[in-house]
Amino acid sequence: MATNTVSQVVPSAEDAAALLKAFQGWGTDEQAVIAILAHRDAAQRKQIMLKYEQMYSESLMQRLQSELSGDFERAMYHWMLDPVERQAVMANAATKCIQEEFPVIIEIACANSSAELIAVKKAYHVLYKSSLEEDVAARTTGNLRIACLLQLLLALVSTYRYDGDDVNMGLANSEAKIVHEAVSNGTTDQEELIRIVGTRSKAQLNATFICFKDEHSTSITKALPHGADPTGYLRALRTSVRCLADANKYFAKVLRNAMRDSGTDEDSLTRVVVMHAEKDMKGIRSAFQRRSTVSLEEAIAKETSGDYRSFLMALLGS
Amino acid sequence: MATNTVSQVVPSAEDAAALLKAFQGWGTDEQAVIAILAHRDAAQRKQIMLKYEQMYSESLMQRLQSELSGDFERAMYHWMLDPVERQAVMANAATKCIQEEFPVIIEIACANSSAELIAVKKAYHVLYKSSLEEDVAARTTGNLRIACLLQLLLALVSTYRYDGDDVNMGLANSEAKIVHEAVSNGTTDQEELIRIVGTRSKAQLNATFICFKDEHSTSITKALPHGADPTGYLRALRTSVRCLADANKYFAKVLRNAMRDSGTDEDSLTRVVVMHAEKDMKGIRSAFQRRSTVSLEEAIAKETSGDYRSFLMALLGS
The missing domain is CATH 1.10.220.10 (Annexin)
Structure with missing residues (x-):
């Protein structure tokens, strides 16, 4: 179940106007941006983007990228993507540095249901004019050293x-x-x-x-x-x-590892929170709590700061 | 494009009654059975089966199997299956004697579009409570001699x-x-x-x-x-x-091989005609004609006889 709270109405024109207002003037009103976008579901966010482009002839996505920065910008960029396309985008990026980023591919292949994985692979076709399978498999060429790793990844992304x-x-x-x-x-x-x-x-x-x-x-x-x-x-x-x-337990562990004493891994933190907030974050939160003395919100609040923290907190529903 | 002609109306109750009439009395009226069922599309055949069961409290499929025999019976059995389920049934049978029947698996994996293949694999889940992938892959255990063959088949059935x-x-x-x-x-x-x-x-x-x-x-x-x-x-x-x-050219070759001087391979003949009659048989027929002095219908008529011949001819639209 989702953790973020979602507006019941879809005031896309009002939202678009409020966002423009938050962008204008001296500095961006990041809190206003979060107050709107963290509380809209995927379909509503899509509508807001369309409406914004219609009303102001500019891409909301590009405007957000120019107005925001750092971890907050990256988190918002991923949040604004359609959930299925987002996974296709992340999988494609991971195929390009597969030895570092293979956990992303594994999560997409293993935590989704079979039907969800097919939807991601379909979106991948549309976006990249190729299949996730071939892009993973093609890394083998001239790279037999990691053949075993690629064979495993290929099996995971291929299977239905x-x-x-x-x-x-x-x-x-x-x-x-x-x-x-x-x-x-x-x-x-x-x-x-x-x-x-x-x-x-x-x-x-x-x-x-x-x-x-x-x-x-x-x-x-x-x-x-x-x-x-x-x-x-x-x-x-x-x-x-x-x-x-156990996907919940697995993601709870990813979150714990991302918040080690040795330093915060913002990429993993963002990935798990953004990808799961409106899907199964409640289960992950419970799994996290079972192995920790502090709640997930407390742990994240301690490790992060500023607008990035506010945004993650909003996605976690606190 | 399809070769068999299809009734525009769906008189399922009349069809069910006409079929019962064809079954009753001394011997079965096979020509009446063909005249109805060869000219109904997949959705119509499904409706007729439902109606028949409602009206006469028996399974039309089972009645057909007891009334008909030989190659005609086997062809009719496959024809009456839902086209997607039929492929799942054929793929499952092929996994059980994979070294002889692998062409069936290859045809299903390679001649379908990606979306069609997923539909077959989905039907496979429902029918067999397992995936086509795992049933192909599991043949490897204790059978490393054919590892290369299975690796190829697994890749073909897995990929989207x-x-x-x-x-x-x-x-x-x-x-x-x-x-x-x-x-x-x-x-x-x-x-x-x-x-x-x-x-x-x-x-x-x-x-x-x-x-x-x-x-x-x-x-x-x-x-x-x-x-x-x-x-x-x-x-x-x-x-x-x-x-x-080139799937059309490939199936034309399968048909040519099935009708060699050394004897007819009815299984392959039935498989190609039944599976493609209401889909892409026109393309296969043209491909056959390009490499042959006789038309596909002439070739099949020469090699087959009786009700089996009449049925295949009806499916070919002649």
């Missing part, structure tokens, strides 16, 4: 998983054994593991993960070798297993 | 190709070189070839195939090694390249 709850316990048992063998092998003979993680339904995978834990008294992610991981494959595997097993 | 016409000629040139290297290698180092065939759009692939032909004065399918192919991989690769390059 069965979304139902039916589970085959016999299969879960036998595949837990295959997973154990692959995990013990480190980074060799990963085909079977990639096949399982890349094609089975989330319900089936959860059954397999539980069998694994019952048998070996440890989770798959803990059993995976730690330490040297020059290609990022092991990290990607850990990320996908976590994201497939 | 870009469907547009945009083509990158520089990419076509460089990938034609990669394809040439892989083709020269026989069955080793096939990852790059599978990646290209498995992810690029049909328009892009056609550009690559043309570059290949310009450079090497032969087509990819001819350049692929002939002879020993114990796993079927080379045959599957040839099938996919043909099907992706």
Whole structure:
């Protein structure tokens, strides 16, 4: 469920006028911008953008980018994108520096339902005249060193998983054994593991993960070798297993990692809050709270400042 | 375009009554069955089945199976299935004897548009509580001998190709070189070839195939090694390249092969005619005619007999 509160009416012309007023004069009235846009849903934001362009013959998106700055500007830019297109844009950007940005691709592939993933891939076709699959796969050329990582990512973005709850316990048992063998092998003979993680339904995978834990008294992610991981494959595997097993818990962990003592990772913070505020942020917030002494709002408020903080707080509904 | 002629009205109650009449008495009136069902489109056939069940408390499908026999029965069974579900049923059957039946999987993966393929995969979820991807991929377990074949099939069924016409000629040139290297290698180092065939759009692939032909004065399918192919991989690769390059020409060839002097392959004949009669059979018929001295109808009439022949002829519109 969403955390931000949304206006019930859609006063797009009034909103457009109020936004122009916030832009004019000495300095921008960022609080007015937040008071409007953080409380409009995706369809309303689209209407406001159309209305603004009609009324003032300029793009609201461009105006926002010139009026705002820093983390706040980047967060607002992503917030204003259509939620499905936003994911296509983020996935495309991630394909361009795949070894650093693969978690974005994994989140899009694994946290969405099958139907949602297809919608993102459809938007990707329209925006980039190519498929997400081919753009991920094409990175292999001349880059065999990271073949295993790319094979995993390609499997994740390609598959159209069965979304139902039916589970085959016999299969879960036998595949837990295959997973154990692959995990013990480190980074060799990963085909079977990639096949399982890349094609089975989330319900089936959860059954397999539980069998694994019952048998070996440890989770798959803990059993995976730690330490040297020059290609990022092991990290990607850990990320996908976590994201497939429990997306809320996974995103809560991303948020916790983004707010470590060593410094704030604003990109990850923005990504999770903007992408999930109007979708499933309540679940993520609860998952965060379960492992933390402070609430998600308190933690974020402590780590951020200024308009960026106000905006994230508004998206979190506080 | 379709070849069978379709009734403009949908007299489902009358049709149901006429079908019951055709079933009753001494022997079945097969010609009456054909005269009705070959001239109803998918939506009409569905309505007739519903009406028949309502009126006579029995399944029309089961009654047809008990009244008809042989190739005619099998053709009618497939004809009566919903076109999308029919492909899911055929794909599932093919996963069970994948080394013999992989052309069915390739046809479904490569001849459909991306949206059509997703519809088939969605129907597959509903019917089998699993995904086509996982059922293809799962065949690998303990069967590493055919890993290359399965890797190709998995790539083909998984991918959500870009469907547009945009083509990158520089990419076509460089990938034609990669394809040439892989083709020269026989069955080793096939990852790059599978990646290209498995992810690029049909328009892009056609550009690559043309570059290949310009450079090497032969087509990819001819350049692929002939002879020993114990796993079927080379045959599957040839099938996919043909099907992706020109589906009409490919299906015309399947029909020609199904009607060789050495004997008729009724399964392939039925499959192509039933699956394409109300879709794109006109294009396949033209492609057949271009390489043959007789028309498709003449060729099929010569190879078949009885009610099976009458039914196929009706589907072909003659």
